[in-house]
Amino acid sequence: MPIKSLNLTLIDFVINMSSMNIQQYLTDLVLPSEVEWIALREIHETVRSLTARNGRSESIATQMNHGVMVEVLVNGQFAYAATNTLTFSAIQAAAEKAVLLARQASVYKIHPFTKSVRPKAVGRYQSSFHQAMGSVSLKDLIDTLIAGTNALKISDKIVNAVANALIFERNSRMTSRDGSEIEQATLAIAVGLSATAQDGLETQTRTNGLPCLQAGLEFLDRDKMCQEAQRISEQVLELLQAEECPSGLMDLVLAPDQVLMQVHESIGHPLELDRILGDEKNYAGWSFVQPADFGKLVYGPSILNVTFDPSVPSEFASYAFDDIGHKARREYLIQEGVLVRGLGSLESQERLKVPGVANMRSTSWNRPPIDRMANINIEPGSTSFKEMIGQVENGIYMETNRSWSIDDYRRKFQFGCEYARRIQNGQLTTVLKNPNYRGLTIPFWNQLRAVGDSSSLKILGSPYCGKGEPNQAIHVGHAVPACLFEKIDVFGGGA
Amino acid sequence: MRDLFTSFANSLIHSLQAGEEISLFLSAEESFFLRINEAKVRQTIRVSQAEVTLTFIKDKRNIFITIPFETDQERNLLKGQEVITQCRQECEQVPPDPFCITLQNFGDSSEDYPGVFPQDEEWIDTVLPHLEGLDCAGLLTAGSVTRANMNSLGQNHWYKSHSFFIDFSLYTPDQQAVKFFYGDKNWSEITFLEKLQNAKSQLDRLNFPKKVITPGKYRTYFAPEAVADLLVGFSWNGIGAGCYHQGHSAFKLIADGKVNFSPIFNLTEDFSGGFSPRFNSLGELASASLPIIIDGELKNFLVSTKTAKEYHLTSNYAEQNEHLRSPSISPGTIRETEILKHLDTGLYVGNVHYLNWSDLNTGRLTGMTRYACFWVEKGEIVSPIHDLRFDDTIYHLFGQGLRGLTESAHPVLETSTYHQRAIGGKRVPGILVDQLTYTL
Known part of the structure; x- marks a missing residue:
């Protein structure tokens, strides 16, 4: 009897049975004349989480999420009401509630918005992939993950070996009464590998950093997974025997899977205009960046070029339009070291009067869109990785973030990595454990001495960027090369 | 919602075939969110949502599927039956799990906590006028939250709570901040105004130039809100048995008997406060009280049924992630009015921010001061201080460095709203710590 594939039956079924026509619903809604603008945003997302551990299947979970957000503009105030009951009466009730909220809140509105911040837009986006969901059986997917954990288990000292895949299918549709009609569909995947080794009181964990892309099931390749598992398991055993990372001011080379976190926390977040406006100051925090800094602040040396680019094929947070219908395009945030543009939507741009991008995004149908990172990338430089290491007389090379912390203004940070090597006289030498470093954002980026060329660039990302009240965790992408920094405060583990 | 869920669960249970078991966990909410900045409305949102997680068990295989749960039962039942079919198909494709969850019948329970507070749009006129002239930002959240579980062995648990919280911060003209929090089941304008006045008074204390503190070791008082955040470390790479056995726990040193916390430190998982239901997502009923650390010694890990099977332990019916759900730190002897006297010279830390482990092996935790x-x-x-980074071990914080705890423990409610409103809360005193390491 042939094994049935992990098919789309259930998803197709749910979509079809709730195949309401939100455009028709929007047309049929009965609304008071005071409504200046209204849109429905329908999101259907299915997240499959498959995990194998220590040679067996650990967890097979599917989370389906489907609902509609009604957004209205009344008397210059936007308001939102969301429901996952997908009947016309439920959406009519949500629309009436949104109108009531907008009317009441408009007395205390922070800014008198108009329809200008909801541009009319029509378009589609479909992420690219080779192997769709359903093209590989669940059995084969689980077998691949189990093979990954078996490949990790090269020693009895490895006490825990995990392989997991997170597969995200998302379909969104936004339709407004003034003619916007946007459909966007993405298939994205994150594949994780982790080995934990123990010897007495010493425990070390090495992972693959959870690479994630907009891609299909081809990203879960058994041969590549087993090769990667081999590297990870060898390195975690090296770490058990490794020296502690030394302390002191040293040159520091960061691998792309740590540059990712450095960019995310100390460039991405502080450039968000809603943080600068103070919308986030009660939760995620503020920013040291002031409105007057745009066009002036020297964030780093001239070799530092940072872009907002939702158009990179396969990067984790690519899209064609943000959730208010603003067409997305590549923009420089930092050009030749100078801060030129913020991460702010049309709403934030109007409030703050500084240039921004198309980044008003919501995590799902039940949350309003806010200013988010999408793909925040460091443009590659001209230094090969070998040349970069060759420039260092005495320093540390660190890979793969394992600890991150930064203050609410995004100034004082501390990061820890999984794996490090000493750099001596231009050569990578001894393996080091528990590497950490700390610093202040602007001085740190101004100590940037080399940016890796395109050969060291990696397209990475994270499914878990948290922000917003109510809270929202969203996908972000970071395409970054290795980078060299001069005289950084480096230290190791221990009490 | 209760009748809807009950009939839905019964329908699916009745459709099971021989050898199949199912557990259904409902998570639902009717929520109003009011987001403010500069004491004005930034965003206002109403969310009506529900979902059901089905745990399907057959031939030592578990499949978990979560589906949206609507108020339209016909649509729910169609989805539900399709999900059962999908679970059967997926079970055929995966190998057996030797540590597969098995269901039990923990009987029935029902908790319903009504609340009286303004409804949705009424909040706007109730709160905003009192903020006039203040620089204030934050989130007001209100509405009902439901958790329920039924399974094919006849178990039936229900928990519903109506509550609100106002989580704001107030700012001086040079942007120094104090936290303002008011959460309860019943609204009292008098209490709200008292708390607001108290926060305004605290703002006055901030009207001094900030002092720059150089890195070093300082005697430190952590207020209850800061202690509640430090306690998050006990869940995240913390005292879960699975976490320990899989090599991810920062509590290995105490678990292996190499070190203890201070004998004045006591931590209990205590459900008596009603912050959280005793049943977990599988409907397993935890003890009303579980000692975790008593007189500084680790007495119990949090153990889920799955972890118990794998490592031959006894389950104490923790949630699958083995996180604390309703922790309580016993108070000490420091009178609240004498905190500054006991601190003498050092740092008074009202809140902390962005904690993370900087070295799991030694239990070293880093984070920032805030507010x-x-x-x-x-x-x-x-004087107020510029934000500082601390980086020290939990064995110092709650062990050799711990000098005392305040004589009363304060409730600190869970405010997380990722995907859905969280439930739960902590009861914690303030703590006094000597020689805490600050690094940046």
């Missing part, structure tokens, strides 16, 4: 934090000399507040 109202002060430099204190000889029992008197001297």
Whole structure:
């Protein structure tokens, strides 16, 4: 009897049975004349989480999420009401509630918005992939993950070996009464590998950093997974025997899977205009960046070029339009070291009067869109990785973030990595454990001495960027090369 | 919602075939969110949502599927039956799990906590006028939250709570901040205004130039809100048995008997406060009280049924992630009115921010000070401080460095709203710590 594939039956079924026509619903809604603008945003997302551990299947979970957000503009105030009951009466009730909220809140509105911040837009986006969901059986997917954990288990000292895949299918549709009609569909995947080794009181964990892309099931390749598992398991055993990372001011080379976190926390977040406006100051925090800094602040040396680019094929947070219908395009945030543009939507741009991008995004149908990172990338430089290491007389090379912390203004940070090597006289030498470093954002980026060329660039990302009240965790992408920094405060583990 | 869920669950249970078991966990909410900045409305949102997680068990295989749960039962039942079919198909494709969850019948329970507070749009006129002239930002959240579980062995648990919280911060003209929090089941304008007045008074203390503190070791008082955040470390790479056995726990040193916390430190998982239901997502009923650390010694890990099977332990019916759901730190002897006297010279830390483990092997935790934090000399507040980074071990914080706890423990409600409103809360005192390491 042939094994049935992990098919789309259930998803197709749910979509079809709730195949309401939100455009028709929007047309049929009965609304008071005071409504200046209204849109429905329908999101259907299915997240499959498959995990194998220590040679067996650990967890097979599917989370389906489907609902509609009604957004209205009344008397210059936007308001939102969301429901996952997908009947016309439920959406009519949500629309009436949104109108009531907008009317009441408009007395205390922070800014008198108009329809200008909801541009009319029509378009589609479909992420690219080779192997769709359903093209590989669940059995084969689980077998691949189990093979990954078996490949990790090269020693009895490895006490825990995990392989997991997170597969995200998302379909969104936004339709407004003034003619916007946007459909966007993405298939994205994150594949994780982790080995934990123990010897007495010493425990070390090495992972693959959870690479994630907009891609299909081809990203879960058994041969590549087993090769990667081999590297990870060898390195975690090296770490058990490794020296502690030394302390002191040293040159520091960061691998792309740590540059990712450095960019995310100390460039991405502080450039968000809603943080600068103070919308986030009660939760995620503020920013040291002031409105007057745009066009002036020297964030780093001239070799530092940072872009907002939702158009990179396969990067984790690519899209064609943000959730208010603003067409997305590549923009420089930092050009030749100078801060030129913020991460702010049309709403934030109007409030703050500084240039921004198309980044008003919501995590799902039940949350309003806010200013988010999408793909925040460091443009590659001209230094090969070998040349970069060759420039260092005495320093540390660190890979793969394992600890991150930064203050609410995004100034004082501390990061820890999984794996490090000493750099001596231009050569990578001894393996080091528990590497950490700390610093202040602007001085740190101004100590940037080399940016890796395109050969060291990696397209990475994270499914878990948290922000917003109510809270929202969203996908972000970071395409970054290795980078060299001069005289950084480096230290190791221990009490 | 209760009748809807009950009939839905019964329908699916009745459709099971021989050898199949199912557990259904409902998570639902009717929520109003009011987001403010500069004491004005930034965003206002109403969310009506529900979902059901089905745990399907057959031939030592578990499949978990979560589906949206609507108020339209016909649609729910169609989805539900399709999900059962999908579970059967997926079970055929996966190998058996030797540690597969098995269901039990923990009987019935029902908790319903009504609340009386303004409804949705009424909140706007109730709260905003009182903020006039203030620089204030934050989130007001209100509405009902439901958790329920039924399974094919006949178990039936229900928990519903109506509550609100106002989680704001107030700012001085030079943007120094104090936290304002009011959460309860019943609204009282008098209590709200008292708390607001108290927060305004605290703002006055911030109207001094900030002091720059150089890195070093300082005697430190952590207020209850800061202690509640430090306690998050006990869940995240913390005292879960699975976490320990899989090599991810920062509590290995205490678990292996190499070190203890201070004998004055006691931590209990205590459900008596009603912050959280005793049943977990599988409907397993935890003890009303579980000692975790008593007189500084680790007495119990949090153990889920799955972890118990794998490592031959006894389950104490923790949630699958083995996180604390309703922790309580026993109070000590420091009178609240004498905190500054006991601190003498050092740092008063009102809140902390962005904690993370900087070295799991030694239990070293780093984070930032946030909001109202002060430099204190000889029992008197001297000035607010610029934010500081601390980086020290939990064995110092709650062990050799712990000098005392305040005589009362304060409730600190869970405010997380990722995907859905969280439930739960902590009961914690303030703590006094000597020689805490600050690095940046």
